Amino acid sequence: xxxxxxxxxxxxxxxxxxxxxxxxxxxxxxxxxxxxxxxxxxxxxxxxxxxxxxxxxxxxxxxxxxxxxxxxxxxxxxxxxxxxxxxxxxxxxxxxxxxxxxxxxxxxxxxxxxxxxxxxxxxxxxxxxxxxxxxxxxxxxxxxxxxxxxxxxxxxxxxxxxxxxxxxxxxxxxxxxxxxxxxxxxxxxxxxxxxxxxxxxx
Amino acid sequence: xxxxxxxxxxxxxxxxxxxxxxxxxxxxxxxxxxxxxxxxxxxxxxxxxxxxxxxxxxxxxxxxxxxxxxxxxxxxxxxxxxxxxxxxxxxxxxxxxxxxxxxxxxxxxxxxxxxxxxxxxxxxxxxxxxxxxxxxxxxxxxxxxx
Numbered sequence: 001x002x003x004x005x006x007x008x009x010x011x012x013x014x015x016x017x018x019x020x021x022x023x024x025x026x027x028x029x030x031x032x033x034x035x036x037x038x039x040x041x042x043x044x045x046x047x048x049x050x051x052x053x054x055x056x057x058x059x060x061x062x063x064x065x066x067x068x069x070x071x072x073x074x075x076x077x078x079x080x081x082x083x084x085x086x087x088x089x090x091x092x093x094x095x096x097x098x099x100x101x102x103x104x105x106x107x108x109x110x111x112x113x114x115x116x117x118x119x120x121x122x123x124x125x126x127x128x129x130x131x132x133x134x135x136x137x138x139x140x141x142x143x144x145x146x147x148x149x150x151x152x153x154x155x156x157x158x159x160x161x162x163x164x165x166x167x168x169x170x171x172x173x174x175x176x177x178x179x180x181x182x183x184x185x186x187x188x189x190x191x192x193x194x195x196x197x198x199x200x201x202x
Numbered sequence: 203x204x205x206x207x208x209x210x211x212x213x214x215x216x217x218x219x220x221x222x223x224x225x226x227x228x229x230x231x232x233x234x235x236x237x238x239x240x241x242x243x244x245x246x247x248x249x250x251x252x253x254x255x256x257x258x259x260x261x262x263x264x265x266x267x268x269x270x271x272x273x274x275x276x277x278x279x280x281x282x283x284x285x286x287x288x289x290x291x292x293x294x295x296x297x298x299x300x301x302x303x304x305x306x307x308x309x310x311x312x313x314x315x316x317x318x319x320x321x322x323x324x325x326x327x328x329x330x331x332x333x334x335x336x337x338x339x340x341x342x343x344x345x346x347x348x
Contacts, residue, residue: 030253066285067258070248070253070256071280072281072284073281074257074281075281075284075287076284078288079291113288
């Protein structure tokens with residue numbers, strides 16, 4: 001699995017969908033999610049020097065996201081990628097099991113930092129089921145597991161629509177946050193779409 | 203990077219906000235409580251003139267505020283809190299890489315932004331240590347207005 005391809009594809013997908021993410025955030029947050037994440041990922045891809053090993057790619061991208069994103073998605077996605085990169089270590093190849101451990105480390109990082117659990121209407125509602133689905137399918141190889149993770153992320157994100165937000169800016173809206181797709185869950189779907197595409201490429 | 207030996211330094215305070223104007227305004231208010239005795243540094247906005255939080259600004263502000271007695275961070279919403287937590291995590295990692303060096307205490311207070319900042323500055327001006335300053339900021343949650 002080419003982690004550079006994963007991050008670059010994530011950046012492309014967010015750039016293409018930045019307006020939609022910002023619109024989703026404007027409905028229940030402060031309307032900057034697409035703009036911020038797009039800026040952070042642009043900085044992340046620019047920071048990726050040629051020849052970095054897979055773990056270092058994620059750590060470098062994560063550092064840039066933390067530093068350049070500007071919104072809550074910076075520390076959350078940045079922290080997640082850094083922890084995932086650390087979990088991969090210095091190895092030159094990423095197999096299905098190593099990627100599973102890295103994804104689990106990413107989920108832990110997001111939950112430790114943001115203190116969100118499933119059902120709070122956050123990115124965790126897409127991330128947690130995606131990681132679980134990946135781990136369940138890891139024996140079938142990276143491509144199949146990543147596809148299972150994407151399917152679970154999409155389902156989890158859709159599941160945020162009827163929820164009332166208990167974390168983040170949307171929680172200030174109380175019951176008025178019901179009926180909207182969570183923007184962080186929506187961008188997490190893009191993270192897993194990028195992963196599935198990078199994994200399918202080999 | 204510590205203060206002069208023999209000179210009592212007070213705990214520094216860093217105010218992290220999504221808004222640069224809000225951080226600067228709160229710093230102005232809080233500085234009134236400890237004129238000339240307490241260093242209060244704002245770290246607001248994304249560093250490029252927009253709303254948001256910048257970990258680089260936080261890092262710089264902590265460096266400016268630390269006179270050797272440590273620093274208390276007070277954050278407002280969402281990304282400010284997450285950025286402060288991330289900064290502290292990174293600091294811990296960096297310090298783990300240079301054991302044996304003297305380090306000051308740097309903590310994030312669980313506190314309301316404006317009232318907590320004023321209470322923290324007031325406590326710091328009175329010579330309180332990092333733990334007591336953070337506690338004073340936290341106790342500002344109890345200020346009732348009706």
